[in-house]
Amino acid sequence: MSTETVAIIDYGSGNLHSAAKAFERAARESGRDARICLTSDPEVVAAADRVVLPGVGAYADCRRGLDAVPGMVEAMTEVAQRAGRPFLGICVGMQLLASRGLEYETTPGLGWIPGDVAPIQPSDPTLKIPHMGWNTLRVARDHALLAGIPTGEDGLHAYFVHSFALAAERPEDVVAQAEYGGPVTAMVARGNIAGTQFHPEKSQRLGLALIANFLAWRP
């Protein structure tokens, strides 16, 4: 098995060392030979075998950060849309896959998973916002990234921290939801593109298993 390169895009959105370490550990534990690189270089992203787009903070801030790296959106588009290589968005990185974000102001997203990123509005007004902490996943359809992971009420937990969620236009793009006063989109996917609202790099067992699945994914 040849060594694959996994590019984690660094565009000034927080610390990515723990994310990189989680990918390194998942690769090691699943016996996969992968080179994990944190990069802000569009050429490295364009040449990578797999690409991860993280993101924390406000939607508009993240979009501006991405646009501030010349050629980055083009490189991501090349990898994900034309070359069809595995692409994973995490948290705001997942929200950026949508058509637009409605946090503070309306901001265009990448438009790869059509839909808006809008405030979570739980039916129970006593539920706290942000949706913060560990929740289980309700799987809407099977997906390779969830292979072998126990899900449902009695399954493993994923770590969430967000006040906005992606409302996908096409129901088939939704892979999993969390229950929080109504369904909240937890994971989306279309073809070679996937995104998790939760943080796999903070989600202990579930997270490491999902990352290992991403490293093995052949969409």
Added chain:
Amino acid sequence: MLKTRIIPCLDVKDGRVVKGVRFEGLRDAGDPVEAAKVYDAAGADELCFLDITASREARGTLLDIVSRTAEACFMPLTVGGGVRTVEDVRALLLAGADKVAINTAAVKDPDLVARAAEKFGAQCIVVAIDAKRVSGPDEPARWEIFTHGGRDPTGIDAVAFARLVAEKGAGELLVTSMDKDGTRSGYDLALTRAISDAVTVPVIASGGVGGLDDLVAGVAQGGASAVLAASIFHFGQASVAEAKAHMAAAGLAMRLDGPASSARAPL
């Protein structure tokens, strides 16, 4: 369903855990990174470091600890203590903290919370509220914010302050009763409840845990989304797993996923 979080808290001074953590097999009881790894493997839902180092010069030591912890533990980490500026928040986030707790500086300048939340997102800004009951026994309960480890009164009403910082953009509030802290007689449940009812953001109960029933009460009566405790975990009185089992038996929704990975953390 969202679960109630258990958050062990380590007080750190000059890069060492204050009083130490007494776990079997722990090589260095004073090393915060070693303790963090054990809590990660034990299934803690988050971890909190509170830095009580007096000098600003030792800041680099804290950043180093945060960075080594973030590289070894795949769980959310909150760091507080001595955070005064947006730059302090940035430095901790860049070192690998997931959330940063602001305490005295938020009392002096509540707009610091707004500036930090606008910059980094509300989800990573925790405001730590240290409060003492100031009402007499026959009066309606009232609490006041105290700073500098509970020594200095501010005259600021704790519930009104909680509302203010939540509006400014705090994503979570860490509410510590200075009356209860260290007494092992349970949380100040009326304080926790008053603040939890006043804000829409999650509240972490803190200060005074003496036994596992106190954790249950913090959620069931105090309305907290998460419970923080230090000594009952550090000194082996209860494990995180025992605490979770106890809370689950009391009817609270807990995460019972087991160890962090197939590989055991180095003990």
